[in-house]
Amino acid sequence: MLWSALKLPSPDEPLPSTDAVRQALAVWALQFTPRVAIAEEAVLLEVGGSLRLFGGRLALRERLWPGAQELGATALAWAPNALAALALAHAGVEDGLGEPLAALLDPLPLTVLSALRAHRMTLSHIGCRTLGDVRRLPRAGLARRFDAALLRALDQAYGHAPQTHSWVVLPERFDARLELPHRVDEAAAMLFGARRLLLQLAAWLAARHLGTTAFTLHWAHDAMRSRGAGEGGQLTVRTAEPTRAVDHLSRLLAEHLSQVTLAAPVGDLRLTADEVRSLPQLSVSWLPDDAQGQEPLAHVLERLSARLGEARVxxxxxxxxxxxxxxxxxxxxxxxxxxxxxxVPPPAWPQPSLLLEQPLRLPVIAHRPQHQGELQLLLGPQRVEGGWWDRDEASGQTRHAARDYWIARSAKTGLLWVFQTRLADEPAWYLHGFFA
Structure with missing residues (x-):
């Protein structure tokens, strides 16, 4: 087995870790393994079964550590069991796999294990400064003088006793909250906290193989607000296609926030996933991608739409x-x-590359349509009929169309797409498109 520990700040450090922060980091970690547990000021991951999926421990670390840092993690450690990984994370030692476990744990101070931390004063009086010092004491004497938790923690850390965990369960709906470190007066400043929530959303979506097409950022005004400011506000962001790309969602949210004016300072954020859809997994190509590293066109268009307005893109x-x-x-x-x-099924007949906005009526000489000379009908007819249900309310008429389409050749303009009407009192010919 292989365990990884993500350590959060301890209660006596500048940024105290709350239950909400630990829970947020745990939900985010579920995208890498279904076995995630919370212990003290850390989140533990059993990643032995995930190494092959992510391409090895180094590749997994490259994906795991940057996001964990954004969510507040301060240390990362790897070890053969959960408690050893937690002890190494407390000590700032990342690699617990390169040497025998006892050689790594023995020099560590007593404070790396909570079961020993409670007895460190007593242990220091008898000359114990490290885990190795305690481990070398007679077990019978330790059992009589200290509680059973001390020996059990030592055995579990050194891999001599099994451990049990309460696994974190993924919630059915995504609804996450975050208290900002300080009150903000501008909407753009909320993006720092909102990105943390988006990281959690992306992990929740990845664990469920989903993508979002709509999410809402809610904010709560400070308690010292004026009466007219209200409780808070919200902003719903929609995407054209399901996605869980954090960078794209952050840029899209930033465009929308740039148009928001806060009525009062904001101290709390909340993010909900309003609409989610299945996101099919694409096979990774073995061939180099010329567009690698470039932003997809759909993401660019969505950001332009947020900046210029929906009606303009x-x-x-x-x-x-x-x-x-x-x-x-x-x-x-x-x-x-x-x-x-x-x-929509593809058309059975060739279609022109350029379609006229309004069909152009053609002159007819001796029952032959003309366009800069007589047209030679090459292929057809393709009968098209429809629109009897489509009513134009302004004119009170339906847009019913009954036509026979032909591919015609003009000596001067090339291949054309023409049709002959069938419902008119006098059949007429029209030019509707050009072939490249």
Missing amino acids: LRPRLCADHRPEYAARWQPVGQPLPSGART
């Missing part, structure tokens, strides 16, 4: 409609695609 959405001019609709980038929007 649009994207096309495929629709299951046989009428070409209605086969795609424009919608805000931040608005999620409706379910089934990506399942």
Whole structure:
């Protein structure tokens, strides 16, 4: 077995670790292993079964330690059992695997184990300064003079006795709170605390193989606020696609916060996941990625939408409609695609690369359509009919279309997409698109 201990500040250190901080770090750690426990001022992870998944201990450390530091961890240690990892973390020794465990633990001070910390004054009077000093004392004398917890802790730390743990359970819904270290007067200053909450959200999503499309940041005003300021405020951020990328969510939240003005100083934050969706896992390519390190286009568009306004950044959405001019609709980038929007079957016939906004009526000579000369009909007809249900409220008419499409050739302009109407009193020809 392999254990890792993430130590938080002790109660006597400048930043006291609260239950909320320990719980937040534990939930975040669940993305690396399902076996996470809280012990004293640390979070313990049994990562023996996760090494192969993450590519070894060094690769796991590169992913584990930076995020743990952001959440307040001050030390990291590895050891064959949980209590030894906790003792090494207290002592500031990270690697507990390179030497025999006894050689690493014996020089450590008594304060690294809480069971010995309570008796350190008595032990110091009999000349014990380290764990090794206590371990060399007669066991019978230790058992008579001290409680059973002392010997049990020594045996567990040195791997001579088993340990039991209460595993942290992932909550069904994500709802996390954070008390800011000091009151903030500007909305942009809330991003520091909000990023910690986003780290927890990303870990919760990763453990459930989900991504979020909407989350809400709530803030509570200081108790000394004016009466008109209210209890607090909230900001909902939406994404076009499910994601759990912390950097992208932070940048997106920063854009929205830049447009918020606080009515009073803020001291507490709360983050909730409003909408989550399944996030399929993609296979990692063995080939080099030319775009590696670059921000995806979808993330850039979402940040531009947050900065410029939803109505100014649009994207096309495929629709299951046989009428070409209605086969795609424009919608805000931040608005999620409706379910089934990506399942529109591809057209069976070739489609033009450029579609005219309004079809151009063509002259007809001797029943032959003309466009800078007579057109030669190459392929068709492709019959399209639909829109009888689509009513234009302004004109009171339906947008029913019944057409026969052809691929035609013009001696001067190349391949064209033309159609002939079928419902009109007099059939007419129209130019609707150009092929590249």
